[in-house]
Amino acid sequence: MRVTVKLFARLRDIAGVPELTRDLAPGATIGSVWRQLAGEFPELAPYERSISSALNADYSRMDAVVRDGDEVAFLPPVSGG
Amino acid sequence: MMSALLRIGREPLDPQEMAATLAAQGGSGAVAEDPGRDGAVVVFLGLVRNHNLGRSVRYLEYEAYEPLAVKAFERIAHEIRGRWPGVGLALHHRIGRLDISEASIAIVTRSAHRADAYAANRYAIERVKQIAPIWKREYFDGGDVWIEGATADPDDAQARAEAERVACA
Numbered sequence: 001m002r003v004t005v006k007l008f009a010r011l012r013d014i015a016g017v018p019e020l021t022r023d024l025a026p027g028a029t030i031g032s033v034w035r036q037l038a039g040e041f042p043e044l045a046p047y048e049r050s051i052s053s054a055l056n057a058d059y060s061r062m063d064a065v066v067r068d069g070d071e072v073a074f075l076p077p078v079s080g081g
Numbered sequence: 082m083m084s085a086l087l088r089i090g091r092e093p094l095d096p097q098e099m100a101a102t103l104a105a106q107g108g109s110g111a112v113a114e115d116p117g118r119d120g121a122v123v124v125f126l127g128l129v130r131n132h133n134l135g136r137s138v139r140y141l142e143y144e145a146y147e148p149l150a151v152k153a154f155e156r157i158a159h160e161i162r163g164r165w166p167g168v169g170l171a172l173h174h175r176i177g178r179l180d181i182s183e184a185s186i187a188i189v190t191r192s193a194h195r196a197d198a199y200a201a202n203r204y205a206i207e208r209v210k211q212i213a214p215i216w217k218r219e220y221f222d223g224g225d226v227w228i229e230g231a232t233a234d235p236d237d238a239q240a241r242a243e244a245e246r247v248a249c250a
Contacts (some may be wrong), residue, residue, distance in 0.1 A: 006146065006205075007219070007231075008144065008146055008214065008216060009144065009216035009227050010229070013227070017145075018190050019168040038143070047167070050229070050232050052214075052232055052233040052234060054146065054149050054214070057146070057148040057149045057152070058149070058152065059149070059233070059234075059235055059236075073146055073149070073214075075146065075214050075230050075233060076216070076227070076229055077213070077229040077230050077231055077233070078210070078211075078212070078213060078214055078215060078216060078229075078230055078231055078233045079144070079216050079227075079228040079229060079230040080150075080174060080185075080186070080209050080210060080213040080214075080215030080216070080217070081127050081174075081185065081186050081206055081208045081209050081213075081215075
């Protein structure tokens with residue numbers, strides 16, 4: 001199955017693209033998507049404790065299971081206002 | 082769904098228009114039924130400062146995860162309806178490049194008495210800073226840096242209580 005991953009702010013700079021797709025095994029979670037990306041882009045790893053995640057544009061948790069066609073987003077600490 | 086009251090966009094912010102929309106349409110429903118009952122409108126504008134942490138700021142660039150940011154605004158509006166039932170809220174955030182003294186956020190609250198409009202307005206900006214998926218990149222003399230504040234967790238009851246404490250101080 002395949003998911004779209006959106007990255008924002010510094011996370012996007014590290015990966016070099018705002019959006020990418022990844023093929024995953026069934027049962028994969030948002031956390032496993034993150035670990036795969038952190039393996040590809042080691043500079044992402046230090047963000048593990050401070051990121052938030054979203055699934056299909058709703059806040060989610062790292063243990064949420066993803067499905068084919070889902071949009072996963074990783075959000076560094078926010079700074080609006 | 083982006084309403085006239087809760088919005089993210091690239092255009093300059095217009096608090097007058099926001100206040101007019103709020104008067105006509107109401108944030109809580111109660112306002113529109115009888116705008117004459119309201120005695121207070123509070124407007125907060127957040128501006129781009131020319132200094133931050135000892136750096137000379139040249140300009141900021143804002144970005145947002147727009148669909149989630151609008152949902153975060155809706156959540157904040159919902160929280161305000163629960164805590165301050167008579168308050169109407171309009172909340173607009175600007176993204177893209179913003180120069181010094183330009184407004185990045187405008188929050189307008191309206192209520193029968195000033196205390197609620199002030200408190201709800203302060204609560205709204207505190208919550209935006211806690212849970213809205215929006216980021217600013219600061220361009221200063223000598224470089225640029227992403228500003229990273231709070232880890233966004235809308236279910237963090239402690240953060241929400243802190244926003245309410247600040248709002249009611």
